[in-house]
Amino acid sequence: MPAEWEPHAQTWMVWPERPDNWRHGGRPAQAAFATVARAIANFEPVVVCVSAEQFARATETLCTQPTKHPIRVVEIATDDAWCRDTGPTFVVDGVEVRGIDWTFNAWGGHNGGLYTSWDRDDAVAGKILALEKLARYRTDGFVMEGGAIHVDGEGTLLVTEACLLNPNRNPHLGRYGIESTLREYLAVEKIIWLPRGIVNDETDEHVDNMCCFCAPGEVLLAWPDDRNDPQYACSQAALEVLGTAVDAKGRSLKVHKLPLPAVMYATADERATLANGSAVARSTDDRLAGSYINFYLCNGGVIVPKFGDPNDDVAARILAERFPDRQVVQVPGREILLGGGNVHCITQQQPRR
Numbered sequence: 001m002p003a004e005w006e007p008h009a010q011t012w013m014v015w016p017e018r019p020d021n022w023r024h025g026g027r028p029a030q031a032a033f034a035t036v037a038r039a040i041a042n043f044e045p046v047v048v049c050v051s052a053e054q055f056a057r058a059t060e061t062l063c064t065q066p067t068k069h070p071i072r073v074v075e076i077a078t079d080d081a082w083c084r085d086t087g088p089t090f091v092v093d094g095v096e097v098r099g100i101d102w103t104f105n106a107w108g109g110h111n112g113g114l115y116t117s118w119d120r121d122d123a124v125a126g127k128i129l130a131l132e133k134l135a136r137y138r139t140d141g142f143v144m145e146g147g148a149i150h151v152d153g154e155g156t157l158l159v160t161e162a163c164l165l166n167p168n169r170n171p172h173l174g175r176y177g178i179e180s181t182l183r184e185y186l187a188v189e190k191i192i193w194l195p196r197g198i199v200n201d202e203t204d205e206h207v208d209n210m211c212c213f214c215a216p217g218e219v220l221l222a223w224p225d226d227r228n229d230p231q232y233a234c235s236q237a238a239l240e241v242l243g244t245a246v247d248a249k250g251r252s253l254k255v256h257k258l259p260l261p262a263v264m265y266a267t268a269d270e271r272a273t274l275a276n277g278s279a280v281a282r283s284t285d286d287r288l289a290g291s292y293i294n295f296y297l298c299n300g301g302v303i304v305p306k307f308g309d310p311n312d313d314v315a316a317r318i319l320a321e322r323f324p325d326r327q328v329v330q331v332p333g334r335e336i337l338l339g340g341g342n343v344h345c346i347t348q349q350q351p352r353r
Contacts, residue, residue: 001089001090001091001149001151001153001186001187001188002090002091002092002153002351003151003152003153003154003213003216004149004150004212004213004296004349005153005215005297005323006295006351006352007099007119007299007351007352008044008298008299008349008350008351008352009041009044009045009350009351009352009353010044010045010046010047010350011044011045011046011047011296011298011347011348011350012046012047012048012049012087012128012347012348012349013036013046013047013048013049013081013083013159013346013348014048014049014050014076014078014080014081014082014083014086014087014124015030015032015033015048015049015050015051015054015058015078015081016029016030016059016080016081016339017030017051017053017054017081017347018079018080018115018279019274019275019277019278020274020275020276020277020278020279020280021080021114021115021221021274021277021339021340022274022338022339023270023271023272023273023338024273024346025273025275025336027284028335029335029336029338029339030057030058030061031061031335032331032332032333032334032335032336033048033081033336033346034061034062035328035331035332035335035344036296036331036336036346036347037062037130037268038062038065038067038071039301039303039329039331040142040296040298040301040303040315040347041068041069041070041071041329042065042067042068042069042301042329043068043069043298043300043301044298044299045069045070045071045072046069046070046071046072047071047072047073047074047078047168047289048062048072048073048074049074049075049078049127049128050070050074050075050076050085051075051076051077051078052075052077052240055073055075056318058168059073059075060080061099061200064224068328069185074131076124076127076128076131077120077123077231078120078121078124079106079115079117079118079119079120079121080114080115080279080339081339081346082120082145082147082340082341082345083106083124083346083347083348084145084146084147084208084341084344084345084346084347084348085104085125085145085146085147085148085345086104086121086122086124086125086145086204087125087146087207087348088100088101088125088126088128088129088134088348088350089102089137089146089149089186090134090348090349090351091137091185091186091187091224092180092351092353095353096135096353097350097351097353098129098134098135098137099125099128099129099135099136099137100125100131100137100139100185100186101129101136101137101138101139102125102128102138102139102142102143102144102145103122103138103139103140103141103143103144104118104121104122104124104125104143104144104145105122105143105168105169105327106118106121106311107145107168107169107202107203107204108166108168108169108204109143110121111167111168111264112166112168112204113168113280114202114279114280114340115277115278115279115280116278117278120305123214124292126138129214131272137185139181139185141172142170142181143169143170143205144164144169145203146348147203147206147207147341147344147345148160148163148164148203148206148207148208149182149207149208150192150207150208150211150212151186151213152213152216152217152247152248153216154203154216154247154248154249155187155188155189155190155247155248155249155277156188156189156190156191156192156213156247156248157182157186157188157190157191157192158192158194158207158212158213158219159182159191159192159193159194159207160193160194160195160196160197160205160206160207160210161193161194161195161196162195162196162197162204162205163197163203163204163205163206163207164178164193165178166204167285168204169339172349174241175193178239179191188248189248190246190248192240192241192242192247193241194207194210194211194237194238194242194244195234195237195238195241196210196234196237196238197209197210197234197285198210198222198231198234198236198289198291199229199230199231199262199289200286200287200288200289201289202229202280202289202340203340203341206345208293208294208344208345209222209289209291209293209294209341209342209344209345210222210235210291210293211235211238211242211277212293214256214322214323215322216247216251217247217249217251217252217253217254218253218254218255218322219242219253219254219255219256220225220256220257220258220293220318220322221235221238221239221242221255221256221257221258222235222258222260222291222292222293222295223235223257223258223259223260224259224260225259225260231265233258234327239255242255243255243269251258256318257314257323258292258293258312258318258319259292259311259314259315259318260290260291261290261291261292261307261309261311261312262309262311263287263288263290264287264288264290264307264334264337265284265285265286265287265288266282266283266284266286266288266338267284268284270338271283271284288337288338289337289340290305290307290333290337290342292304292305292311292312292315292319293344294333294341294342294343294344294345295343295344296343296344296347296349297323297326297349298349299328300325300326300327301326301328301329302319302320302323302326302327302328302329303329303331303343303347304319304328304329304330304331304343304344305330305331305332305333305336305337305343306330306331306332306333307334307337308334312330316328316330331343
C-alpha cells in the first residue's frame, strides 16, 4: 500500500443522502462534500459515487463550477457516504494497481454497528474495481475499514487496539491473526499499535482521526490542550508508544503534535431534522470526534477541515510546515463531522500506475 503522499490517479468519494444520518435530507452535507470535491479537483480528478435518485442533483451541484481537473459522477448504490471505509484500499507492485475489498459491517455489525443493513456499502469496493477494470482481493471473513490503517509506504503500518481488537470486527482472530492478515494484504513489515484513538469516535477509534504519517519516520499526533480532557490520556498513551517505536527501516519516529479543536457537541437544531431510520441514534449530549488529523493529501494539496476554532489556523500552519511543497486548503468540516467523520473519511486515493 503506497503512502498517501505518493502520486494519485484520482480520488473517490460517495454522495451523502441518508436522511437518518444527514440533517435536512442531506442538503447541508451535500454542499460540504461538494466543497471538498471541488477543492481536490483543483489538484487531481475526482470520481463521486451517487445513487440513481440523486444522480441529477449531484451532477448539477458538482459539475457546474469550473475546476482544474474533472469531477466525474458515476451511479453506484450505497448505504452511506464513507468512501475511505467502503471503497477499495489500493495497492501497487510497481507496474499494476489492484484493490483490496475489505469485508464491511458498518463498524461493528449487530454489536455496535452504526446502521442495520450494510449490503450496498459492502459492495462499493467491488463495483469501483470493476468500473476501473482492476484486479480485486476480497477478504471474505476479515472485517476492516480503510480508516483503521495508515501506512508510510515503506513497510510500516499504524493501527489502534481500540478498533482492530474490538470483538465486533474479527472475534475469531487475536492480535497475531490480525497482524498476519494485514501483512499479507498490505505487504507491511512493522505494525505499530496505538492503544486508543479520539474519544467517542463512532468507528471504535480509527487511527486516521488520531495519528498519521507525514513523511517516512515522522508522524502527526492529535493533541489536546487540556490535561483534564479524557483525550489527554489517550494522546499521552499514544505518544509513549510512538516514543519507543521504530519503523520498518529501523528509524525512531519523530512526533509532531497537531492540536485538537475545542470539544464540540451538536446543537438541538442540528439534530432536529434527522429522519427516523435504522442509523444509530445521536443526541446533543454526544461529544463530536473532531480532529485536524482527518485531513487528506492529494497531488500538490492538503485538504484540512476547519471548525470555526482558534486552532484552525494553527493546524493549517503546522501542516504547511510539514508539507512545504503542497498548498493547504481549509474546507468547512462541521457538517461532515455531524455525520460521524471528516475529510479523510469521505475520500479514498487511487494511486497512479
